[in-house]
Amino acid sequence: MSDARDEAEDRGAFDPDLPGDVEEDSPEAAGGADGESVDYKDRWLRAEAELHNYRRRARREIDDARRAGEESIVLEVVRWLDDLDRALEAARASGAAAALTDGIALVLQKGRDALGRHGVEAVDPLGAPFDPMLHEAILEVDPTQETPPGHVAQVVLKGYRRGERALRPARVVVARADHPES
Secondary structure, three states, X not given: OHHHHHHXXXXXXXXXXXXXXXXXXXXXXXXXXXXXXXXXXXXXXXHHHHHHXXXXXXXXXXXXXXXXXXXXXXXXXXXXXXXXXXXXXXHHHOOOOHHHHHXXXXXXXXXXXXXXXXXXXXXXXXXXXXXXXXXXXXXXXXXXXXXXXXXXXXXXXXXXXXXXXXXXXXXEEEEOOOOOOO
């Protein structure tokens, strides 16, 4: 029993007001006349549980803060890639030199590859059913032969996601769904 007391002293959990070594068969070991040892054990277990919950909550808050920081940086890179994509389209439309367009395309691809290594992928939902978790509808148009009602007719701005979580929803034009008259 003295080993347990020494260990408690090392952890700073020793209370000098507690009774000394108690025989396991004595009434004090079974709860004592006034239940004081049961009360101490109950308080100790509650403190242990509270400390465990605090550590878990702190770990979760740290993970959430880290993820939010990573996502803000990723969104900055995504905006940068969008600008490069527009620059590439403009260079090709204006008939710029092949070396320039190839250079822009290479930098754009390297940026996409870097994001891909961190689990970020572009969402290009053309023709897919509209999903409000991944898409932001900016306009509705009449359905066509190629685009059934409730599906994405045009992608205005690509979206990005990391795993199943949308970092930036794709901005899309949606084919109007038929609404029954009431």
